[in-house]
Amino acid sequence: MRAVQHSPAMTTRNYHWRIAGFYFFYFAFVGMFSPYWSLYLQSLRFDAIDIAILMSLQPVMRMVAPSLWGWLADHTGKRQEVVVAAAGLSALFYAGVFFTESFWGLFAVMLLMNFFWSASMPLVEATTLTYLGKNTAHYGRLRSWGSVGFIVSVVGLGYAFDYIAIAWLLWAGLLCEIGILLFAREIPKTEVLAHHTDHQPIRQIVMQPRVLALLGASFLMAVAHGPYYTFFSIYLVEHGYAKSAVGGLWALGVICEIGVFFLMPALVRRFGFERILLFSLVAAVVRFLLIGWTVDIVYLLLLAQVMHAFTFGSFHAASVGLIHEFFQGRHQSRGQALFGSVTYGAGGVLGGLASGPIWQHWGGSALYTFSALMGFAGLLLMVWKVRHIARSQTPAA
Numbered sequence: 001m002r003a004v005q006h007s008p009a010m011t012t013r014n015y016h017w018r019i020a021g022f023y024f025f026y027f028a029f030v031g032m033f034s035p036y037w038s039l040y041l042q043s044l045r046f047d048a049i050d051i052a053i054l055m056s057l058q059p060v061m062r063m064v065a066p067s068l069w070g071w072l073a074d075h076t077g078k079r080q081e082v083v084v085a086a087a088g089l090s091a092l093f094y095a096g097v098f099f100t101e102s103f104w105g106l107f108a109v110m111l112l113m114n115f116f117w118s119a120s121m122p123l124v125e126a127t128t129l130t131y132l133g134k135n136t137a138h139y140g141r142l143r144s145w146g147s148v149g150f151i152v153s154v155v156g157l158g159y160a161f162d163y164i165a166i167a168w169l170l171w172a173g174l175l176c177e178i179g180i181l182l183f184a185r186e187i188p189k190t191e192v193l194a195h196h197t198d199h200q201p202i203r204q205i206v207m208q209p210r211v212l213a214l215l216g217a218s219f220l221m222a223v224a225h226g227p228y229y230t231f232f233s234i235y236l237v238e239h240g241y242a243k244s245a246v247g248g249l250w251a252l253g254v255i256c257e258i259g260v261f262f263l264m265p266a267l268v269r270r271f272g273f274e275r276i277l278l279f280s281l282v283a284a285v286v287r288f289l290l291i292g293w294t295v296d297i298v299y300l301l302l303l304a305q306v307m308h309a310f311t312f313g314s315f316h317a318a319s320v321g322l323i324h325e326f327f328q329g330r331h332q333s334r335g336q337a338l339f340g341s342v343t344y345g346a347g348g349v350l351g352g353l354a355s356g357p358i359w360q361h362w363g364g365s366a367l368y369t370f371s372a373l374m375g376f377a378g379l380l381l382m383v384w385k386v387r388h389i390a391r392s393q394t395p396a397a
Helices: 008-043 048-076 079-098 103-132 136-160 166-184 202-206 209-238 243-293 298-306 308-326 329-362 364-393
Strands: none
Touching (some): 008 048, 008 103, 008 136, 008 209, 048 079, 048 103, 048 209, 079 166, 103 136, 103 166, 103 308, 136 166, 136 243, 136 308, 202 209, 202 329, 209 308, 209 329, 243 308, 298 308, 308 329, 329 364
């Protein structure tokens, strides 16, 4: 496979802002959807089970769709064209939210929209890491523009909804979809360097113990965050927080996440990806217990949101970096797609669907205790695997 070599300076000057722009609008959409879509559904008189089902369609499609789109991108070698097609179809189907308020109508619209929306990110992640070459530790600095987009969206809408109807949320989503499409057309085309693992079936890479441990821990971390993305806003509103305060709390977490993204090169050099993952899982246990049992104590809730820097920021950056190391050559797109499918897809589905019954029958404290237990299970898995690898690498006396 022939690889095109680019001048690093020219590539950075031409494409840095284009990749940053895609991340900005993609995660501005997440900032619109995750905190507020459940409130919009609640305004349509859906109950907790209906909301959990509709909110889980996004992670369901993130479980199913990325592997299909990753295979198509690797098979055709036209990664950027696939991203553009997916972004265009996502925007087209999103428009359906303006024409239905029924459960099954929204179910169909959100299913189709998310099938295409979820296709883009793993392919753009692979493009970004290929574009960075040996400087993958700097991934977080480009990805931080997604966090900026999230903050702009979540804070702006949070204040807006203290004064305007939640139904205006639909127009914010459309604006984000258009931005995603425009910047999808501008991201660089990258060709993948040949690698000695190209002849191996991807299953042979996946079945390595270190890869299975990473995917398992990432799956459990995503399960832990399912209740956060599904019911956190409703949980705060029910405890008396204004919608502007809800937006501010979401934004605080993401501001701290940006800080960690910028620190990742230094953190990776100092601690390595595995130790960062272990610390992030410990933080998840503490964070979700704080949310579940101290929601009315403002300074502890603020501390819990600061810890989003680790439970998402450092965990995500370290996981993506390791996946890029494990899946090389022609397996890059499918490796990132598999990671997205297993974690934010399957993990998000389980976490989201479990949220509804737990919330309805046992309440918020029990729900976020469940999140803490999932984080603890991921920690045990990573500790066991790190110790197993350490023992296997220790020479016999």
